[in-house]
Amino acid sequence: MTAIVRIDDEVVDIDEFIRLLKLTGQFESLIEQIVRDKLTVHAAKKQGVAVSAEEIQQRADQFRRVRGLHRAADMNHYLDALHVSLDEFEVFITDGLYQEKMLDEVGNDVAIRDYFALNSPKFDSIEVSHIVLDSEGKAKEMISYLRDDPGSFAEMAQEHSIADTRESGGVIGKVLRGSLKPDIEAKIFNAAVGDLLGPFASADRSCFEIFAVTAKYPAMLDADVATEIRRLLRESWLIARAQEHVIEAR
Numbered sequence: 431m432t433a434i435v436r437i438d439d440e441v442v443d444i445d446e447f448i449r450l451l452k453l454t455g456q457f458e459s460l461i462e463q464i465v466r467d468k469l470t471v472h473a474a475k476k477q478g479v480a481v482s483a484e485e486i487q488q489r490a491d492q493f494r495r496v497r498g499l500h501r502a503a504d505m506n507h508y509l510d511a512l513h514v515s516l517d518e519f520e521v522f523i524t525d526g527l528y529q530e531k532m533l534d535e536v537g538n539d540v541a542i543r544d545y546f547a548l549n550s551p552k553f554d555s556i557e558v559s560h561i562v563l564d565s566e567g568k569a570k571e572m573i574s575y576l577r578d579d580p581g582s583f584a585e586m587a588q589e590h591s592i593a594d595t596r597e598s599g600g601v602i603g604k605v606l607r608g609s610l611k612p613d614i615e616a617k618i619f620n621a622a623v624g625d626l627l628g629p630f631a632s633a634d635r636s637c638f639e640i641f642a643v644t645a646k647y648p649a650m651l652d653a654d655v656a657t658e659i660r661r662l663l664r665e666s667w668l669i670a671r672a673q674e675h676v677i678e679a680r
Contacts, residue, residue, distance in 0.1 A: 467525065537663045554649050555646075556605060557647075558644060561587045580642070585599070613630075614630050614639075626641070
């Protein structure tokens with residue numbers, strides 16, 4: 431039995447540690463991250479990504495500075511307490527550099543621009559407000575009233591909406607595609623500024639939602655969109671890499 435921690439006479443061993451990770455739902459996410467990291471390192475080495483001794487030393491020095499390990503003796507004590515050897519620490523640092531370099535290449539500026547050029551409609555955004563009511567009759571009556579007096583939308587939201595946005599006049603703000611239910615999203619993104627849409631019933635028909643489109647923004651390759659595209663590129667790349675290996679959970 432390998433002990434992880436001892437509390438008086440009680441010992442938490444590796445088996446109990448893993449069992450607790452599983453029961454708290456942390457095991458799967460940790461394993462997934464390990465697999466993703468390993469796949470990235472394998473791909474980096476396969477593609478000839480280079481990591482120099484100087485880069486490893488710089489990253490190791492950064493690791494020590496962040497943790498206040500300013501002397502070699504401090505670092506040795508730190509690793510001894512973790513039961514990690516210097517060789518194992520160097521592998522950890524080196525693998526981290528492989529991962530960063532590989533993922534930087536996957537989500538480079540050229541790849542981001544190419545993806546945006548082919549998929550720009552995905553990144554259109556709109557501004558919307560909504561009113562949520564607890565019956566279909568109330569919702570139909572409300573949308574009829576708003577069509578006659580669209581300028582009263584915020585006031586009606588504050589007075590009648592049961593959503594937590596009521597105090598702000600029903601303002602949801604800017605949303606990207608993929609932020610709303612697909613059937614609602616398709617109609618809202620095809621609507622014009624000023625249009626009222628709905629009422630849309632919830633799955634259990636306990637509430638009914640009315641939307642007002644207040645602004646539309648064609649896709650632009652700004653910092654937020656570039657970040658999202660980089661994430662999408664990395665996710666699809668990792669899925670492709672996973673299909674190249676046999677991965678089994680033990």
